[in-house]
Amino acid sequence: MDFLLKLVDLESAWLIALIFLPLERLLPARPAQGVLRRGWFNDAVYFLLNRIPIGIGLLLVAAFAVMAGEAFLPAGFRTTVAQQPLWLQVIVLTLIADLGFYAAHRLFHTLPWLWRFHAIHHSIEELDWLAAHRVHPVDQILTKGASIAPVFALGFSDGAIAIFFILYQWHSLMLHANLRIGFGPLHWVFASPCFHHWHHADQPEAWNRNFSAQFPIWDILFGTAHMRRDTMPTRYGIEDNVPPTYARQLLYPFRRGSKDAA
Numbered sequence: 540m541d542f543l544l545k546l547v548d549l550e551s552a553w554l555i556a557l558i559f560l561p562l563e564r565l566l567p568a569r570p571a572q573g574v575l576r577r578g579w580f581n582d583a584v585y586f587l588l589n590r591i592p593i594g595i596g597l598l599l600v601a602a603f604a605v606m607a608g609e610a611f612l613p614a615g616f617r618t619t620v621a622q623q624p625l626w627l628q629v630i631v632l633t634l635i636a637d638l639g640f641y642a643a644h645r646l647f648h649t650l651p652w653l654w655r656f657h658a659i660h661h662s663i664e665e666l667d668w669l670a671a672h673r674v675h676p677v678d679q680i681l682t683k684g685a686s687i688a689p690v691f692a693l694g695f696s697d698g699a700i701a702i703f704f705i706l707y708q709w710h711s712l713m714l715h716a717n718l719r720i721g722f723g724p725l726h727w728v729f730a731s732p733c734f735h736h737w738h739h740a741d742q743p744e745a746w747n748r749n750f751s752a753q754f755p756i757w758d759i760l761f762g763t764a765h766m767r768r769d770t771m772p773t774r775y776g777i778e779d780n781v782p783p784t785y786a787r788q789l790l791y792p793f794r795r796g797s798k799d800a801a
C-alpha cells in the first residue's frame with residue numbers, strides 16, 4: 540500500500556509536465572490561456588504539499604477497509620477475488636471504485652457542510668493539468684476513500700489496485716487539462732476532458748452534472764449526465780467567495796459564514 544504515499548512523486552512531476560505542456564499547446568480548449576494563468580502558483584503548492592495529508596489519510600482508509608473485509612467477509616472470499624485474472628480485476632474494481640467516487644462526489648455537491656470543502660476544487664476558473672491538484676485534503680480523503688474502501692475490503696490484488704491508481708492519476712490529469720478532446724463515440728464509455736470540463740462549468744445547464752471520474756455510465760444511470768461532444772463550456776468556477784491561497788483555502792470550510800451553495 541505504500542504506493543498511496545507516492546501518488547505524485549517529484550520524478551513523475553517532470554514527466555507529467557513534459558506530456559501535458561505541449562499537449563495543451565497542440566489541442567487547447569482555451570488557446571488564450573497561458574501556462575502561468577491565474578492561481579498557478581497556488582496550485583503548484585497543492586501539487587507539492589497536498590499529497591502528504593492525502594497519502595496518510597488514504598493509507599488509514601485502506602488499512603481499516605482491509606481489516607473490515609477480513610472480519611466480515613466469508614473465509615476465502617478475498618483470496619478468490621485476488622486470484623481472478625488481472626484484466627478482470629482491473630475492470631471490476633475500477634467500476635466499483637468509480638461508483639463509490641460518484642456517490643461521495645454527489646454528496647459533496649448536495650450537503651452544504653461538505654460543499655464548503657468541495658468548493659475549493661470548483662473555485663478553479665482556468666482548468667489545466669496543474670489545477671487538478673486543487674482539492675481540499677478532507678474532500679480528497681473522503682471522496683477517494685469512498686472509492687477505494689470497497690476495493691481494499693473485497694480483496695483485489697495489490698497489482699490490480701496499483702494499475703487502477705496509475706490509470707486514475709493520469710486520467711484525472713487529462714480530465715482537467717486545457718484540452719479540447721471529446722473521445723468521439725467512446726465518450727459514452729470513458730470520461731473525457733469535455734465531459735469533466737462541463738462538471739466545472741459555471742453554466743446553469745451543467746450544474747450538478749457529470750459526477751463520475753472515469754465512467755459516465757453512473758451519471759447516465761442516475762440521471763445526472765450532461766453529454767456534450769463538441770462544445771466546451773465558456774465559463775468555469777463558482778460564486779462562492781473562496782480565498783486565493785493554500786493556507787486560507789484549507790481553513791475556508793471551517794470558517795463561519797462560508798457560503799453554503801452548490
Ligand SMILES: [Zn+2]
Nearest residue numbers: 644648657738
Ligand atoms: Zn464536483
